[in-house]
Amino acid sequence: MRQQKGKSTKGNDLSRLGEFGVIELFRKSAGKVRPWVESGIGDDCAVLRISKKMRLLVTTDMLLDRVHFLREKMVPKQLGYKSMAANISDIAAMGGEPRAAFLAVGLSPEIDKKTVLGLRDGLMDCAREYGVDLLGGDTVASKKGLVLCLTVLGVAPANQVVYRHGAKPGDLVMLGGVVGNSAAGFYVLMNRHRLGDRGSSRLLGSHCTPRPQVALGRLLARQRWAHAMIDVSDGLLQDLNHICESSGVGAKIDADVLPVSKEARKLAHDEGRDVRDWALSGGEDYVLLFSVSGGKEAQVQKACSDRLGLEVRCIGSITKERRIMVRRDGKWSRVAPLGYDAFRMGEAL
């Protein structure tokens, strides 16, 4: 969740390392883990054995004022909702059911009670909608602005956890819904003075109160349809790259058939933008991106439509060659996985 292009920090240690380099520093040091750990650093959630048949899923997100959101652009309730939704989406991406949330919040003196109540209501609205209990946390004073850290726990049957690493050459790459709406909504937020709200309520909704696809994740996990899965948070290309790197494969996708809303398409057209940029690199759509066996497409689409009223779309396939190819205006080209890196924000969006 971000609403601002930061200044480029090129040249300093952290931007040279990048977000994933910093994570690697921790991962390397973490070493061998104990037997109750099924999966640690490196997927949407950690996976722990809590009984023979059940697994515990754990995910944590930190959100900072002026980095991940601008308080003047989103009301506190939206901010609360979106923070909870982003974490629940990580549980969905593993095929789990979210259960419990823990909130650590840093509040500076200029933040009033109304803001805290709005934040709380947004968090709780989303939690209730998805059957999540808020069970604890921490409340601290910050020097400046708002700091949020959410941890969400979920559960999944032992044989139904879906990782990033299961994609196989020949698999189809599928998307649980439209992409680019959140980036378009962000564009509306940043240009509201000029654009007003015309025709943009769906886009703003996608950006401010996204709906994680828990039911879809469960269905795909229960039926063992998804070989690999992730949620689109950093950006479609980058998230697809996570799947490919974890699985040791590549992918080719067709940008010309990406599911995009007509609202986003119209806005992009009116503003002289290419809607495919929002769709490929915007991120924060919180739809599921997954791979299924070639030939399962129709069965998966029918089940999602019949049971969830959801249109899932095939956008490409998994390849043996370890690279990501994108078709645009009929031409294939190899792409760098553009998307969000916390320490290289200047390059994103």
Place this chain on the structure above:
Amino acid sequence: MRQQKGKSTKGNDLSRLGEFGVIELFRKSAGKVRPWVESGIGDDCAVLRISKKMRLLVTTDMLLDRVHFLREKMVPKQLGYKSMAANISDIAAMGGEPRAAFLAVGLSPEIDKKTVLGLRDGLMDCAREYGVDLLGGDTVASKKGLVLCLTVLGVAPANQVVYRHGAKPGDLVMLGGVVGNSAAGFYVLMNRHRLGDRGSSRLLGSHCTPRPQVALGRLLARQRWAHAMIDVSDGLLQDLNHICESSGVGAKIDADVLPVSKEARKLAHDEGRDVRDWALSGGEDYVLLFSVSGGKEAQVQKACSDRLGLEVRCIGSITKERRIMVRRDGKWSRVAPLGYDAFRMGEAL
């Protein structure tokens, strides 16, 4: 973990509410929880049923630069160690065994790789010492300074979880170790230019690399000796008050017999301070404070000494009258539970 008296924020919404008022806003809204929740907001950890016989313990702490610590006073490694220790101590306070940690960290551009490595090494040293695996987290860019949020999971047998709410009138109040060392160490840190390090390595150690009492917590829980338990983080009086409020009881303690180190006593004497202030309200000692049946004192002391080489001390008793009385220089007086409140920092220490 704090190293600075903040400006008093008296008068604004948050300081009027106080830390526990803000928590109450969330607790009220959390409502009825699902059956797998044994205990939510309001103790050192949340307690979840993960199987018939086992409980999952979850705790979260947020630590902010210039609020909870001063980077120029503690090296990154100490900071990392202390952050992990504070969370592990919450698991210890419930009688549990810590198992897994999740770290969300916000880093600003001026923070270099060396600092990140130091932080990591401190976190991992403490984690390894206590058998904890680092299993995930989040890495984000902050505008300014360092933001840490740690979540630690632990486990305990279902019938061995110790809450704050079990204290009974007639119980003895006991302490797992000396108090006041951390506050004295903080005093040394803040006056280092004048004091140097003379005679203070134990005090600095207590402040910078505290040792949570996991083995003591397990022993007291396994033997069902502790009726109520908490770790001394906010300050002895305030933490005792948490036990009393949760249990619907009061307490009387004797400040003249508090276990205090000779180093802290000497420093206080040299500096014209009263060491009992550090012991009663300083906090961050991370020793366990617990109540046991009257008459069990000798048995508990012998077991702790024999098995853990630990001197636990009786400092008072639980009373039916719901107030905290402290004896000082032979005189009893009723005290307000002075200690740490995140939004009323000017009043603390």
